[in-house]
Amino acid sequence: ELEDKLKWSESAQLHVPQPLLPELPARPMSGLMEWLNHFRVNFSLSNEVSSQHIRLFDDARRLTYEHDSLHASLDGGTLKYFASWGDQSFTSGKQYWEMLVDRSWDWAVGFCKDSWIRKDDGILDASNNDNFLLVCVKQDDHDQLWTTAPTTPLYIERPLGRVGVFLDCDRGSISFVDVAKRTLLWRYDDGVCTFPVRPFFCTGH
Template identity: 85%
Template structure:
């Protein structure tokens, strides 16, 4: 899309990750890897495996205005970017649980291919995995969030207006099996 990146950069925000967790385990990527469709809904089946991960969320929370940032995801097999509430890491349920209100775009590697997913609703995306950076555009005023393939200047996914509840923080999680 011509002009997309210039428009998004008008809303650029710098922030630091003051909250992080590493060298622990989380079900996020294994949940996504083992999703299968069963009538009438989507269910996750776990084999008990876990992935090592690094997760971080921003020091600053957002409640109004428009914000844009980018995350480098090129070197990770598994990754998730998006927005989260402060309490996401303390939840006992999985991040892909439908009761979760955090919004992520995630990529998981299975065998020799990658699959992109969204959370809430958990939806597989049948598009190519972005290489390099993923842009995150948060519009607090309309309550939506969009993900952009920076290299291709194209929209990957957009959550509808009103799906976000505030305050939220930038979030990234990378994992390796």
């Protein structure tokens, strides 16, 4: 009788829903990259820092895999990171640039304001509305994408290769694209971004 119950329990476990992190496909947009390349800009990421104080990836990983609150933070930095931001700030017009991310374990790319660069806060802190980033964190064999301001999980595949970043100062919007697949990853609503902002890139190892 006990053996029958154990077999029934094992059979029931096979039908218990398992937690999933879905990845939704996006369709390529014809002519997207040709249009964006009209606004390509060159600049230097000359301001560099390597530290453990900004809890970018630890906070994002905790949100993804431990389901803690948005205001949770780790005690001390546990992940070494390299961050760099542009020597030029943008206030008008349209600008497009790309960053190679395929060899990065964790990464973040986008724009930030000078007011945030001078802080020693986590990028995902609720008080930080001065950075507009696409963030990727890796845990085991899974990658999770987030955007900041506000912190939002994206259930799409991680880009392999280059991520494109498009700034439209006239509309006050920022967009991220998967260059290889010619797909839109995320677009901020018009008017969310105020200026000036600087290009920003961060990677953790």
